[in-house]
Amino acid sequence: MVRIASFICAIAIAFNISNAATASDSTTIYTSYFPSVVIDDPDKPGIAYEIVTELFKLAKEEYTIVHLPWARAQHMALQTPGSLIFPLSRTPTRDDKYVWDLNIFNNNSYFITFNNVKLTAETARDKHIGVQLKSSWDNWLTEQGYKNVYRVPGDGSELIKLLRNKRIDAWYTDQIIGSTALRGLEDPGITFSEPIKFFRTYLATNRKNPYPHMEKLRAALKVLQESGRIDEIFKKYGLIPN
Structure with missing residues (x-):
């Protein structure tokens, strides 16, 4: 009976580890609401929101976008390993805290x-x-x-x-x-x-515990820029990119 119980326990642990691994495959991305940039509207969710979601689709990576008050979003991005945050502009105050590889607009x-x-x-x-x-x-x-x-x-x-x-x-x-x-x-x-x-604005990641697939997102951003898709997104909101 002890062996059977141990076997069942081992299966349960393996199942939990498997589930945790699957959940961790979805990258957490923090953001907040800004007019025309990130909007609570499924049809027009905002310029930055659309750019970021298209990057992840092109990179074929799973993601979960979490909306928080902006101060809280920044705190969580620095506390959550492998997470990202947008639309984060680069400033001296933030400079050494993030990796600034993905400049999505200015x-x-x-x-x-x-x-x-x-x-x-x-x-x-x-x-x-x-x-x-x-x-x-x-x-x-x-x-x-x-x-x-x-x-x-x-x-x-x-x-x-x-x-x-x-x-x-x-x-x-x-x-x-x-x-x-x-x-x-x-x-x-x-x-x-x-x-x-x-200001240059980014999809950024915590410098101490960065998102592990930045090269995929860099390649995806290049495709969006060269295809003119970013210009199309701005035009959808009646704006012209800088």
Whole structure:
């Protein structure tokens, strides 16, 4: 009876290991919601979302995309071996934490006001600036020594209300997110600054425990770029890639 019980136990352990191996074959990819970039819409899930899913289809690798608040998504990407995260822009604050091999798109950032004031990087220093928590724009403001920064979680849409109510002086974000969030708003006071900072945005992986098949994704990205498919995805959302 002892031998039979041991045999059954061994089978159970082997079965559990097999199931764990199968589950681990699906790569965890962390993201968060950003207007036009990652959207809660199965028909138009966002520019970055479509690029990333096509990369994995071309690479023939299994994946699971997990949506979290952006600060939490970054924390999990650094804690989960072999995981990836997007759309992560490269900044000095993040530079040594990730592998930056997969540049999926680029974009400029702007200060947006609702009072016809066109800010510059210098004139914005004494303003109360709203920004999405732990975003690349938040990183940049901190790195550049801006003091009056109001940080919000979520997709940043709350900042439009704060601008309207004059709780903040400007919103710092990128062109895709800003123009999408403001699309359809009839307000003659909306003013974009000149481009402030050019950001390169990536599907990145934790440098200490990286995704093991980056070469497959690099090859897939090259196919998407050379085929013009990335341009087609941007066009679907009424945008032009930088």
